[in-house]
Amino acid sequence: MLTLDFEEFAFELKDGAVKHVGPSNSAATAKLYDVEGVEVREFGDKRVKLAFADEDGNEVEVALFPEAAAEVARGIEALEDDSPVFE
Numbered sequence: 001m002l003t004l005d006f007e008e009f010a011f012e013l014k015d016g017a018v019k020h021v022g023p024s025n026s027a028a029t030a031k032l033y034d035v036e037g038v039e040v041r042e043f044g045d046k047r048v049k050l051a052f053a054d055e056d057g058n059e060v061e062v063a064l065f066p067e068a069a070a071e072v073a074r075g076i077e078a079l080e081d082d083s084p085v086f087e
Helices: 066-082
Strands: 002-007 011-014 017-020 027-032 035-043 047-054 059-064
Touching: 027 047, 027 059, 047 066, 059 066
Parallel strands: none
Antiparallel strands: 002 027, 011 017, 035 047, 047 059
């Protein structure tokens, strides 16, 4: 399941094209639940890409610099040690 929360977004649909016409201070949140597939790979010369997909074909990709990717890995390792989720 993919949920999208858009704040202050305005789009225009004209002649089959979608164009953002709102202010540049807009924000959005994307959440993907019930992930079925995970992929980790290099992205460009300096980043790591995490790609997640659910059974419906929804996808979320996140590109991280190595320091941020290492922080994610450390956070997961800490959960493995302390959380009943990993039992």
